Amino acid sequence: MKPMWVSKDYALLLILATLWSGSFAFIKVGVESVGPMTLTSARLGIAAVILYAWLRIRGYRLPRDARSWGVFVFIGLVGNALPFTLISWGEIHIDSGLAAVLMGVMPVTTAMLAHSFIREExxxxxxxxxxxxxFASIAVLLGPDALAGLTASILAQLAILLSAICYGASATFIRYFAEPANWPSLASGALFAAFIWSLPATLILETPWALQPEPQAIMAMFYLGIGSTAVANLIFFYLIPRLGANRSAQVNYFVPILGALWGVIFLKEQLSLRLLLALTLILIAVAVIQPRKGTPERSDNTGSGE
Structure with a gap:
């Protein structure tokens, strides 16, 4: 029996979109006084503790077999630690709204990777x-500036796009190597592995003990760890078995729109005509690649996790 689309699930999907889209504005606030790797490690550490506590309360345990931890390690790096760091570094040089719109191409990169490397696709x-x-939306966003060389802004946009590719690779990997019935352990184990990936690099490259973060940066850390990562993961993995992966992935329509909106409202960023055109192209692209009605539910087009 197919899961029913009920008002509670729809409300949770909107909450999920709000949590993920809000991360871009909070990252922008955080990196003003905290290094991108420190922000990422703090976010992952907070989220890992919360999800592990939730896992134990619900009676689950992390598996101990090598295959499961291989999955955790890969998803932790490619689906969490690396893209979180790339986005945080990128937002040092570009607006949060632009980062949110760039991240909107994630479902497109997922489709590209799936259809390039998986025979059944x-x-x-x-x-x-x-x-x-x-790709047209990316060209619009990069614009003529890309022809002038690799400026800090262009490199930052490329970093965001690389993070979208990371999410696409992680989603494709999950499609074939993760057990759908084990989502709680997957979410907790991947975040724990991501924290282990990020912590040594943070300690070596950024010496976080010497930082003096502003109060708003500390607030951003906790929002990113609790809201955008821990709570958002719990909601997303709750929705997947109820709505299916394809319906849950419709959150990708809202994240770039809301992300750009929060930047305008709270950070006084500007919405350029180029950004609006690129956003329109991205939303059309996401709509085009979504499986048609009647297509069996699949998990290779999941949300961005941002």
């Missing part, structure tokens, strides 16, 4: 059109 005209529109 046929390449169709619809997928090709969606990928083309996704």
């Amino acid at each position: 046929p390449f169709t005209l619809r997928i090709g059109l969606g990928i083309t529109l996704g």
Whole structure:
């Protein structure tokens, strides 16, 4: 029996979109006085503790077999530690709204990777059109500035795009190597592994004990750890078995829109015509690559986790 689309689930999906989209503005606030790797490690550490506590309260345990921890280690690096760091570094040089819109291409990168590396994924005209529109949106965002060389702004935008590719690779990996019935352990184990990945690099490269973060940066750390990562993961993995991966992935429509909106409202960022055009192209691309009605639910087009 297919899961029913009920008002509670719809409300949770909107809350999830708000939590993930808000992360871009809070990252922008955080990196003003905290290094990107320190911000990432703090976020992951807070979220890992919360999810592990929730895991134990619900009676689950982290598996001990090598295969499960191999999955955790890969997803922890590619789906959490690396993209979180890239986004945080990128937002030192670009607006949070631009970062949110760039991250909107994640479903497109997921489709591109799935149809490039997985035999069972046929390449169709619809997928090709969606990928083309996704690349067109990137070209619009980078604009003529890209021809002038690798400026800090261009490098930052490329870092955000690389993080979208990381999320796509992680989603594709989950599709084939993770057990759908074990989502709680997967979420907790991946965050724990991500924290282990990020902590040594943070201690070596940023010496966080010497930092003097502003109060708003500390607030940003806790929001990112509790809201955008721990609570958002719990909501997302609650929705997947109820709505299916495809319906849950519709959160990707809202994240770039809301992310750009929060930047305008709270950080006084500007919405340029180029940004609005790129956002439109991205939303069309995401709509095009979404599985058609009647297509079996799959988990290779999951949310960004941001």
